[in-house]
Amino acid sequence: MRTATVLMSCALAAAAPAHAGALAGETLPPASDVVALFEFDGSALDSSGNGRHAELIGGSFGQGRYGNVLRVRYLPEEGDVVAPMGIDWSAHADLLVHPYTVEMVFTSYTEGGEPTSGYQKLFSPDDAEDNGWYIVDGDFEAYPTAFYLGDERIRHDQVIYLAIVSTSEDEIEVFFNGQSIGTSGKGFFGTPLQAIFFRDDAQTTRGEQLQADVEVLRISDVARNAGEIAAIAERFPFFRSGFEPTGL
Ligand SMILES: [Ca+2]
Ligand SMILES: [Ca+2]
DSSP states (O other): OHHHHHHHHHHHHHHOTHHHHHTOSOSSOOOSSEEEEEOOSSSOOOOSSSOOOOEEEEOEEEEETTEEEEEEOOOGGGOSOOOOOEEEOGGGGGGOOSSOEEEEEEEEOOGGGOBOOSEEEEEESOTTSSOEEEEETTEEEEETSOOEESSSOOBTTBEEEEEEEEEETTEEEEEETTEEEEEEEOSSOSSOSOOEESSOOTTTTTOSOOOEEEEEEEEESSOOOHHHHHHHHTTOOOOBTTSOOTTO
16 A cells, blocks of 8 residues: 555656746756756757857757756657767867766656667767767666666656766766766776767767657766765656656
8 A cells, every 4th residue: 555655646746747846947956066057948058157058969859847858869660770869068078077977867768668778878978989878778887897887777758867976087976866876987088089968979870879858967077975966866756657666
């Protein structure tokens, strides 16, 4: 009975417009040390006030659970060859040096409600290389460290809040929905040559495209701490249709 009550509460919370009101204006709460903020209100403009705008590679703008989103997903019937989607922030790639935090909120899309299959790129430090951050079969990986973080947490139609925090020049700690899921090599060395989000690299012929509605992307030049990240996570109900909200 307790379980049923909890599930019903989650379902109602996801459907209730009250959350949208609570989050009106900004998906993430205001914070200091923000380098760039992308709310995707119909553009790839930086709304932090710093003027560090991104270039829109492709995708469309639509309505998500928490407001406007950058939609970077395609339907299988469109075939394997799709136009790349994402944003290019390479003009400011040199800002991604320790300490930094990259946060993103998105809803993943897969067929059949299964954990996300294959590689889907979140971040490319070099468009000519396969290296970078991916979600892989429902987990997070900073390729090529070959170190998977997670337990098939990322599933279809699920709101994800990822926070990737640098802990040193060569290491990151990854937070999934407010909880640390471990540390990893960051997947690239030195200062990134480029900073491309959501689009796959040229090395794997753009085939590892993120499939998601991206609510927000925030880049900060501070290593945000676990308490701060956990507090942010409480803003989101983490609704997963068709799945029990276990461990969230
Ligand atoms: Ca948004
Ligand atoms: Ca790739």
